Amino acid sequence: MGPLATIDFLQKLLAATPAETDQEHVPVVTASVPQIPDRAAAFRGGGASPLPAMIECGQRLIDAGVSLIVMPCNTAHLWYEPLQEALAIPMIHLVDAALDDVAASVGSNGRVGLLATDATIASGLYLNRQSKAGRSLQWLLPTGSDMADLVMPGIHAVKSGHRSLGERLLSKAAAALAGRGAQAVLLGCTEIPVVLNNRNSPVPVVDATDSLARRSVAWSVDARADRRTAA
Amino acid sequence: MGPLATIDFLQKLLAATPAETDQEHVPVVTASVPQIPDRAAAFRGGGASPLPAMIECGQRLIDAGVSLIVMPCNTAHLWYEPLQEALAIPMIHLVDAALDDVAASVGSNGRVGLLATDATIASGLYLNRQSKAGRSLQWLLPTGSDMADLVMPGIHAVKSGHRSLGERLLSKAAAALAGRGAQAVLLGCTEIPVVLNNRNSPVPVVDATDSLARRSVAWSVDARADRRTAA
Numbered sequence: 280m281g282p283l284a285t286i287d288f289l290q291k292l293l294a295a296t297p298a299e300t301d302q303e304h305v306p307v308v309t310a311s312v313p314q315i316p317d318r319a320a321a322f323r324g325g326g327a328s329p330l331p332a333m334i335e336c337g338q339r340l341i342d343a344g345v346s347l348i349v350m351p352c353n354t355a356h357l358w359y360e361p362l363q364e365a366l367a368i369p370m371i372h373l374v375d376a377a378l379d380d381v382a383a384s385v386g387s388n389g390r391v392g393l394l395a396t397d398a399t400i401a402s403g404l405y406l407n408r409q410s411k412a413g414r415s416l417q418w419l420l421p422t423g424s425d426m427a428d429l430v431m432p433g434i435h436a437v438k439s440g441h442r443s444l445g446e447r448l449l450s451k452a453a454a455a456l457a458g459r460g461a462q463a464v465l466l467g468c469t470e471i472p473v474v475l476n477n478r479n480s481p482v483p484v485v486d487a488t489d490s491l492a493r494r495s496v497a498w499s500v501d502a503r504a505d506r507r508t509a510a
Numbered sequence: 511m512g513p514l515a516t517i518d519f520l521q522k523l524l525a526a527t528p529a530e531t532d533q534e535h536v537p538v539v540t541a542s543v544p545q546i547p548d549r550a551a552a553f554r555g556g557g558a559s560p561l562p563a564m565i566e567c568g569q570r571l572i573d574a575g576v577s578l579i580v581m582p583c584n585t586a587h588l589w590y591e592p593l594q595e596a597l598a599i600p601m602i603h604l605v606d607a608a609l610d611d612v613a614a615s616v617g618s619n620g621r622v623g624l625l626a627t628d629a630t631i632a633s634g635l636y637l638n639r640q641s642k643a644g645r646s647l648q649w650l651l652p653t654g655s656d657m658a659d660l661v662m663p664g665i666h667a668v669k670s671g672h673r674s675l676g677e678r679l680l681s682k683a684a685a686a687l688a689g690r691g692a693q694a695v696l697l698g699c700t701e702i703p704v705v706l707n708n709r710n711s712p713v714p715v716v717d718a719t720d721s722l723a724r725r726s727v728a729w730s731v732d733a734r735a736d737r738r739t740a741a
Contacts, residue, residue, distance in 0.1 A: 304542075
C-alpha cells in the first residue's frame, strides 16, 4: 500500500527466497498506490471506503499477469473478504500466515501476546481469526496504560525515525506481555519488527509481514513445481 | 530487473519524493522478473536476446495502467531503442538522467571518471551518449589493471556481501580517477553506490540509479500538475 511497506515486504520476500541464481527468484509485480483512501480513517468511520480503489488496484495487477495477490498491510485486511470476492485469483491472508507461524511456535492452544496499533487490535482482525479448526490461541493484549505509554509512542517513534527510543518502548511492551505469560509475541504492525526481534524480546516474536513473505515464496515454488509436472 | 535493483530503486524513489503525507507519494507499479534472459550474457553474444521478454514485461506494465516506464538496470539500456519503439508510452533513459546530473556538476565539457562493469564500459552505453547538443564530456576510464584489481573485484565483493572490502577497492579506484583529473565520478553500476559516496570519494559522485529516481519523481510531479491544470 504505502512505499515503505512495499520495500519492507520485498526485502523479506528476497530474504525468504532460496535462490542461488537470479533466474530462481520469484517474479513479482507490485502496485504501490498511496492515493488509496486511508484504511485506518475508514475503519474509524471518518473517511471514504478504500474498497473500490483496492479492487481497481487488484484488477490492474491481474491485468499485468499475476496469479496470486498479497497485501503487506494489516488494516487493508479489514476489506479482505469483499476484495477476494471481487477478484478472480487467489489471495493469501496476512493474518492466516502469521497465525500459522505463531501456532507452530506455541502450539494450537498456546498463549500469544499481540503488539499492534489500537485500530488493528480493536478491529478484532487477529483476535477473531483462528482460521484452522481445532485452533484456539489464547490472546494477551497490552494493558490500556501500556498501549498509551509504550506501544503507540513506540510505533510513532519508529515512524518518525527515532529507532532507539522505539526499541526501548516496544521491548518493554514485549517484556510486559511475556511477564504475564505470553509464550510468543505476534507483531501485527509493519513498524514494530524494524526494532523488535528475537534478540531483544524475552520470548520469540512472529513478524506477520515476514510470515506473509515466506508463505508467498512457498506458493511460488509450489506453482513452479506444478507447472513442471504439467509440462 | 533483479530483486535487489528493484528495492534499491524504490528506496531512492522514496528518498527523492518531497512527500509530507502518504497521498503525495508517487504511485508506482514494479515488475521484477528475474527470468528475463541475462543481459550481460546476451551482450557478450553468449545468450538469447532479452528483448522479447522485455517488451512483454513493458506491455504488462502498460496493461496495469502505468504512463511512464523506467529500468533501473544499466545493461538493459543496450535494448532501450527497440524497446521504446515497441511500447506506446514514454521511457526515461537511465544514462540521460545520469549525464544531466554529472554535467550539472562538472559543466558541459568537464572531465568525468566512469566506474562500471567491463560490459557497460565496453558497450559504449555511457561513452557514446552525450544526449544533449553542445555537450562534450571528457571521459576518464579506469586502467586495465585498476579494472582487474579494484573495480571488478570491488563490485563482486559488494554482490557477495563483503561491503568493507568493496568500499576499500572502489574508493581506491575513485581516487585513481580523481588523481588523473576527474572532476566527478559517475557510478554506472547498481552495486557501486552501496559503498561509494561523497564521503569516501575525493570528488563528487553521481549515482545513475539515483539520477533516474529523481528524474522519475519530477516527471510524476509535473504530470500531476498537468492533470490539475486540465481539470
